[in-house]
Amino acid sequence: MTEHDHTAPAPRSEPVEKRLLAWATEASDRIAVTMLIHEQELLARPAVQRVLVAQADDGVRADWTRLSLRLTELELDDAEYAFVEVVLAIALGRQVLLDRVLPLRERRLAVVLRALAAWAGSDTIAVGTRS
Numbered sequence: 001m002t003e004h005d006h007t008a009p010a011p012r013s014e015p016v017e018k019r020l021l022a023w024a025t026e027a028s029d030r031i032a033v034t035m036l037i038h039e040q041e042l043l044a045r046p047a048v049q050r051v052l053v054a055q056a057d058d059g060v061r062a063d064w065t066r067l068s069l070r071l072t073e074l075e076l077d078d079a080e081y082a083f084v085e086v087v088l089a090i091a092l093g094r095q096v097l098l099d100r101v102l103p104l105r106e107r108r109l110a111v112v113l114r115a116l117a118a119w120a121g122s123d124t125i126a127v128g129t130r131s
Contacts, residue, residue, distance in 0.1 A: 016053055017043060019060045031115050032091035033062060038111045039083060047074055064091040079103040086112050090119060 013019075017037045024030040036043040036052075043049065051070045054063040068088050076084065082100040089096035101112055110127050117125040 016049055016060070020053065020062055023056065023059055023061045027119070028090055028093065029062060029064075031119050032064070032087045034118075035083075035087050035090070035111050035115045038114070039108060042076075042080060042084065045074075062091070064088060068092065079105060079108065083108045083112070086115075090115060 017033075020033045021030070021037070024033045043052075048067075051074065052062055052064075052067045053060050054066065055061075067084070071081070071084060071088075074084075082103045085096050085100050088094060101109060104112065113127045117123075117127065
């Protein structure tokens, strides 16, 4: 007679976006992570994940400092680089020149504007296309 292991299989790892949001309890971390999630493209890149996502005792965390130090290795275009600079400014409490939003197209600019409104504590300002 053979024995069967009735333990449930190990659950598949949750998406990195969910794990980063679970970690991000500080407002600046949460806003920065949310920006990357809403931007959709950068966080989906394995190279960005390798630089940004670090293992923590209870899951993962965003290593903003490592991202800032290795940003030039990621081969980003000017708009992507500018977007990440704004994300890092929020996450690390750094200054960034306002002209860094100039290369952003509408989609990324909307993400930045929503993040700034959230960072300022406003949940009533609408950012989007006028109809």
